[in-house]
Amino acid sequence: MATLAMSSGSTSARIISTGAARGSRVVDNDEICTMIDSNDEWIRQRTGITQRHWVAEGETAVTLAADACRQAVERAGMTLDQIDTLILATVSNSQQMPSMAARVAQELGCPSPAVFDISAACAGFCHGVALADSLIRTGTSTHVLVVGTEVLSPYLDMADRGTAFIFSDGAGAVVIGPSEVPAIGPTIWGSDPSHSEVITLDDWESLVDGQERPYLRMEGTKVFRWATTFVAERTRETLEAAGLAPEELDVFIPHQANNRITDSTLRQLKLPEGIVVARDIAQMGNSSAASIPLALDAVLQSGEARSGQKALLMGFGAGLAYAGQVVVLP
Ligand code: UT7
Numbered sequence: 286m287a288t289l290a291m292s293s294g295s296t297s298a299r300i301i302s303t304g305a306a307r308g309s310r311v312v313d314n315d316e317i318c319t320m321i322d323s324n325d326e327w328i329r330q331r332t333g334i335t336q337r338h339w340v341a342e343g344e345t346a347v348t349l350a351a352d353a354c355r356q357a358v359e360r361a362g363m364t365l366d367q368i369d370t371l372i373l374a375t376v377s378n379s380q381q382m383p384s385m386a387a388r389v390a391q392e393l394g395c396p397s398p399a400v401f402d403i404s405a406a407c408a409g410f411c412h413g414v415a416l417a418d419s420l421i422r423t424g425t426s427t428h429v430l431v432v433g434t435e436v437l438s439p440y441l442d443m444a445d446r447g448t449a450f451i452f453s454d455g456a457g458a459v460v461i462g463p464s465e466v467p468a469i470g471p472t473i474w475g476s477d478p479s480h481s482e483v484i485t486l487d488d489w490e491s492l493v494d495g496q497e498r499p500y501l502r503m504e505g506t507k508v509f510r511w512a513t514t515f516v517a518e519r520t521r522e523t524l525e526a527a528g529l530a531p532e533e534l535d536v537f538i539p540h541q542a543n544n545r546i547t548d549s550t551l552r553q554l555k556l557p558e559g560i561v562v563a564r565d566i567a568q569m570g571n572s573s574a575a576s577i578p579l580a581l582d583a584v585l586q587s588g589e590a591r592s593g594q595k596a597l598l599m600g601f602g603a604g605l606a607y608a609g610q611v612v613v614l615p
Pocket residue numbers: 322323324327328331332407446447450484504505506507508509512542543546571573601602603
């Protein structure tokens with residue numbers, strides 16, 4: 286009896302390039318405090334946020350994603366017809382069908398990529414990197430665009446001062462392709478379903494009277510505790526799985542949720558003093574699935590980090606879900 290042929294691909298995969306797009310309206314803490322009962326000092330001390338980007342007229346999660354993808358493909362020295370797979374991570378998708386990835390492919394004019402969305406909130410981008418890595422190593426795909434994109438400002442409840450100042454709008458993309466040397470370490474991922482209710486977007490079918498759209502809701506303290514205990518341990522495992530000691534890591538790019546979570550993880554993992562730490566939250570707030578690729582792009586564009594360095598990515602959020610991996614920077 287005939288056996289099935291199996292696909293086989295490159296021994297390794299790597300991030301080739303990055304691209305970024307931020308909502309063009311900059312809202313600083315003083316402006317947000319005209320909308321909520323808070324103050325600049327509290328927001329800076331408790332989170333590290335000084336401003337956030339929101340969309341302006343005409344900008345959407347699709348246009349931001351397309352801009353970030355276009356930049357990543359250009360920087361890779363490639364053309365859009367070389368992209369065979371487009372994976373998009375988002376939670377700000379009000380249209381279930383077609384996928385947002387399909388709409389971004391249309392906006393870009395990609396000829397015929399495989400397109401699908403990932404819903405893993407702030408861990409979505411790292412889920413996408415894990416999939417791209419596997420697809421390339423099995424030979425299913427060759428050049429994959431992974432983009433995290435969010436427009437969360439319309440989902441903010443301005444009566445909720447525990448969330449309204451945090452979330453933002455932007456998109457970050459990477460091109461991932463074959464590599465002759467290892468450049469994406471093992472992914473450590475999972476979830477805590479017992480906490481599936483602590484970060485939610487309201488169900489469109491259960492909106493209360495007078496509410497026009499879903500609101501983003503978060504029990505911040507519970508998430509904070511989980512991120513600084515459980516996720517910190519998984520971050521340590523991610524480093525170990527890549528075969529690295531803390532002093533061999535160059536760059537730390539955690540989900541941009543709160544600088545105090547980042548600092549706690551740095552201390553627990555005893556990461557070296559001189560390590561580059563992404564703090565894009567200061568300018569950007571928390572852009573969920575876009576936060577890690579935007580922070581990755583920012584440390585490269587600013588010159589803080591350089592090509593060839595090893596960076597630990599760790600996404601965590603609604604689910605509660607997490608995913609992380611060590612990558613070699615493009
Ligand atoms: O992206 C998904 C993953 N998300 C995260 O990882 C978020 C994790 N959580 C957090 O980052 C933090 O929990 C927050 C930044 C959301 C909140 O900070 P917190 O230190 O946990 O504040 P809290 O909710 O415990 O509130 C502390 C105090 C309270 O006052 P009292 O009861 O101590 O008098 C709040 O009423 O701060 C008050 N407060 C505020 N004050 C000024 C809460 N929100 C505000 C505010 N401005 N916006």
